[in-house]
Each structure stands twice: as C-alpha cells, then as structure tokens.
Amino acid sequence: MNLTARQTLDAERHFKEWDRGPFSHLKKLSIPDSALHREFRFDASGHLMFDLLSARVYCDSMTGVSGSDLDQDPIVADLVVSGWIEFVNGKERNLIKPGQICIRNTRASWEFACAPATVAQVITIPRHLVMPLVASRRVFDRAFVADASDPEVKFFLNFLSVIEESAGELRNSVSAQNMARDACASLMSSIVSQRPGGGLADNSSATVAAAKKVIIDNLASCDLSPQMVARAVGVSLRTLHRAFSLTGDSVMSFTRRMRLQEAHEELGRADRSVSISEISARWHFADASHFIRHFKAAYGETPAAYLRRQKK
Incomplete structure (x- = not known):
C-alpha cells in the first residue's frame, strides 16, 4: 500500500481493505496526526500457508488495535528489525525494539503504535493450534517478550526460514503443509511456556531441517562443524546428534x-x-x-x- 500525502487524510477508507485477509486482526487503523500530509507506505512480502503467515513488513507510522475479542484472531509474533512497535493492554505496556520479539494472543485487544519506517517479521499462527500445547493458558495473560538471540526463538526463526525456502514443494502437499503448521505451533507454544529447551528435543524433524539449512548455507566455510551448527539452530550438541541419529544419518x-x-x-x-x-x-x-x-x-x-x- 502506498498513499500520497493527500490520501493519508482519508487513510481509514484504504485500511478497510484489510478487513479480510492475513492482517484482519488489525482494527481501527489510522495514521497519527504528526504523520499526516506525508506519503505513507506499507509493504509485506512472505508466505501464507492456509492461515499460517510469515512476512517481512515495512510500515510507516501507524496506530491501531491488534485483536478484537474474536475466536478466529490468531497468536501473533512480531520480530522488530528496525524502528519500534509499542503494544498496550490495560496497564501492560511493551516497547519492542530491534532484535526483540513479542508474542501475544490477539483474543485480547492490544493497542499498538509503530515508528516511521519500522521493519518487522510478522508471524501469525491459528490460536486453536497453539493453545492446546501451552503449559498453561495463563501464559498468555501477558505478552511474551524475548531477544531474538534466545535459543528457542532462534530455533523457531530458523525453522520458519526452512519452511519459506520449501514453499514451492509444500504447495504440492496438503499433508506437508499441515505438518509445517503443527511444527510451528508446537515450537511457539514451547517458547511462551518458557520451558528451557522445551519442544526443541521433541521436534527432531524440525531440528534436522533447520540444521541442514545451516550446513548447506555454510558448505564452503572451514568453520562448519557440529558445534557451529548446534549454536546456529539454538540446540545443544547432544540434541543435534540425537535428532540426526533418529533419521539414520549424522551431521558429518x-x-x-x-x-x-x-x-x-x-x-x-x-x-x-x-x-x-x-x-x-x-x-x-x-x-x-x-x-x-x-x-x-x-x-x-x-x-x-x-x-x-x-x-x-
């Protein structure tokens, strides 16, 4: 979406187009007064697999509400690359800065605002896939905020990149798409449940897939080793070797x-x-x-x- 300075005065009419589609959980969208009379840009590129979305988003200054108390509103993760996004729910206020991820249940309504030229990776997963897997539904009483460098988060993001690179093959298999959605839901539930290492050892196929991507990306590097691969995907060396052994293979x-x-x-x-x-x-x-x-x-x-x- 690209709006001219004049069109920003009637931005709400243009945002109505979002009532259907992957960003339908966003409501009451508007451009702050301070950003009116300027050009506005919103770009999203990525992959939508059924109702699982992983997209890189560029957004100029915007405010709105994420979630509207509807059962179909998803679990959403925002990884800020540049700029910032602020989420507010009652007395809870979270300012998400570059290198941080915020995971929240949009069954609750979160007011948000983002800085001009904010870039973020946005992941949405159907709530009904995640909620049965969390340690307790109370884990979503608050937003979950963590650094992207945390092992569980890093692993989750690596697995998402594997899915994105395999999008062409996944389109040809509904069962493979369902497996990918289920794996993402399991990994996200493990992150918010704050089980150290939780879910990583239990998702050996996801571990192997993420590890193979790291290996292929670094074949020419003299530093490529099982230790380096384990660090890159966010699992222990023992977990990495065990995951490969279950496939009858080894890292080397x-x-x-x-x-x-x-x-x-x-x-x-x-x-x-x-x-x-x-x-x-x-x-x-x-x-x-x-x-x-x-x-x-x-x-x-x-x-x-x-x-x-x-x-x-």
Whole structure:
C-alpha cells in the first residue's frame, strides 16, 4: 500500500481493505496526526500457508488495535528489525525494539503504535493450534517478550526460514503443509511456556531441517562443524546428534555428502586442467586421497575418471 500525502487524510477508507485477509486482526487503523500530509507506505512480502503467515513488513507510522475479542484472531509474533512497535493492554505496556520479539494472543485487544519506517517479521499462527500445547493458558495473560538471540526463538526463526525456502514443494502437499503448521505451533507454544529447551528435543524433524539449512548455507566455510551448527539452530550438541541419529544419518555424513555433491558439480563444469587437490581442499576434505575415496564410493568412479568422461 502506498498513499500520497493527500490520501493519508482519508487513510481509514484504504485500511478497510484489510478487513479480510492475513492482517484482519488489525482494527481501527489510522495514521497519527504528526504523520499526516506525508506519503505513507506499507509493504509485506512472505508466505501464507492456509492461515499460517510469515512476512517481512515495512510500515510507516501507524496506530491501531491488534485483536478484537474474536475466536478466529490468531497468536501473533512480531520480530522488530528496525524502528519500534509499542503494544498496550490495560496497564501492560511493551516497547519492542530491534532484535526483540513479542508474542501475544490477539483474543485480547492490544493497542499498538509503530515508528516511521519500522521493519518487522510478522508471524501469525491459528490460536486453536497453539493453545492446546501451552503449559498453561495463563501464559498468555501477558505478552511474551524475548531477544531474538534466545535459543528457542532462534530455533523457531530458523525453522520458519526452512519452511519459506520449501514453499514451492509444500504447495504440492496438503499433508506437508499441515505438518509445517503443527511444527510451528508446537515450537511457539514451547517458547511462551518458557520451558528451557522445551519442544526443541521433541521436534527432531524440525531440528534436522533447520540444521541442514545451516550446513548447506555454510558448505564452503572451514568453520562448519557440529558445534557451529548446534549454536546456529539454538540446540545443544547432544540434541543435534540425537535428532540426526533418529533419521539414520549424522551431521558429518550429511555435510560430506553435500560437499561431494558440490565437488561433483564443479568437476562437471571444469576443464581438464583442473586440480583434484584444489577441489579437495576447496570443499574441506582432509586430503586428496580422502576425497577420491569418498567420491568413488558415492559416484562409482574416481574424480579423474569422471572428469575424462565428461570432457570426451
């Protein structure tokens, strides 16, 4: 949404368009007097899977109410990237700054205001998926505010990025979409229930999915290790190894397969002058002999033989 300075005077008419859709829990939207007569911009990009939303939002100065005492209003999480968002419910007031996340039940009404040019990641999950999983319904008597660096929050955000990257495949499977929604609901319930590590060990498939993304993103790094992966997804090293073992795999085996795949593709593009030792070092094998042995086990021929066959 882009409003001209003149259109901001009649902003409420434009906001009426939000009565249906992923932001329908937002009501009484308006632009503060101090921001009138200026251009207004609201942009949202992300993924909507049934009624699970994960979107990156840019919003100029705005006020309104989140939640309207309706059963269909969701559980909402706002991770502020820049700017700030303030949520008020009665005497409770939460100012969410960059690097913080606020999770709240919009079954209650929260007045909110955001700074100009605020950027946030907004996640909404159907309430009926989350509430049966929380330790106590009283955990939502107040908003839950935490740092994005907290292990549980970090894990949750990493898992969301996995879902977003898999959106194309998920569209082809309703059952996979339901699994993703259920996993997100379980992780969010664990966060607000404040069970240390709660839910992470119980979601081994989510742990593995998030870990695989970290591994693939860091294949070329010499710092890639199980310890680094565990820190990145926000679980203990023991939890990481246990999650992989349940799939019949290991962190290092998966890493080696992915690096072999990259080396195989590089050889397919290379000319005959390529050095097997250089490729071995680039993909962090101990030495060329280790690389050759693993390559032959995976592809049935040595790197040199594969290179000759490709260049005939």
